[in-house]
Amino acid sequence: MTQWQDRQAIGEAHERRVAAALRARGWTVQPCGQGTYPPAVREALRRTRSALRQFPDLIAARGADLVTIDAKDRMPSTRTDRYAISRDTVNAGLLFTAAHAPTPLYYVFGDLKVLTPAEVVHYTAHALRHRSGAFHLVCTEQAHRFDDVFGSASAAAAA
Numbered sequence: 001m002t003q004w005q006d007r008q009a010i011g012e013a014h015e016r017r018v019a020a021a022l023r024a025r026g027w028t029v030q031p032c033g034q035g036t037y038p039p040a041v042r043e044a045l046r047r048t049r050s051a052l053r054q055f056p057d058l059i060a061a062r063g064a065d066l067v068t069i070d071a072k073d074r075m076p077s078t079r080t081d082r083y084a085i086s087r088d089t090v091n092a093g094l095l096f097t098a099a100h101a102p103t104p105l106y107y108v109f110g111d112l113k114v115l116t117p118a119e120v121v122h123y124t125a126h127a128l129r130h131r132s133g134a135f136h137l138v139c140t141e142q143a144h145r146f147d148d149v150f151g152s153a154s155a156a157a158a159a
Contacts, residue, residue: 011035014073015057018108021146022069026156027060032068054092056105062151066103068096073110083109083143084135085120093117106149113143114150 012035019029033055034042045053056068070093072085085107094117097105107115115123115138124136147153 010073015071018071022060024153025151027062029060032059033057051092054089068105070107072107081140082137087134090117090120112146115143
């Protein structure tokens, strides 16, 4: 496998994990974004700087609530307790949020903690920046617990 295929396999496993966690909380979940496109479209997207590259991975509904999810695995850093979110991803997330308001976009990290693109920008406005400038570094303590954002599985089971 190539490095990209390795990352893709890890990402897809995390997306399935997030989808299962949402379903356990009573959400109906549908994959969307790059992973749902045919190989030729994915290859063309890989070669462009289009914000479509960062389109959310999942869309979910529960009752009248509708949310989008960008599943981000391999985070946080095991050495710094920070998430590293690419500047391109955050910029695309802000554009997506503005274009599709009031539907929120949530980043769900490998530890199942949650942030929005606006929170990433807010928490990093005066913070230490990655030396390349390509990433926002956010302390994991700033993120929300999955259950606080999407409800608990036990509450969904009791309903």
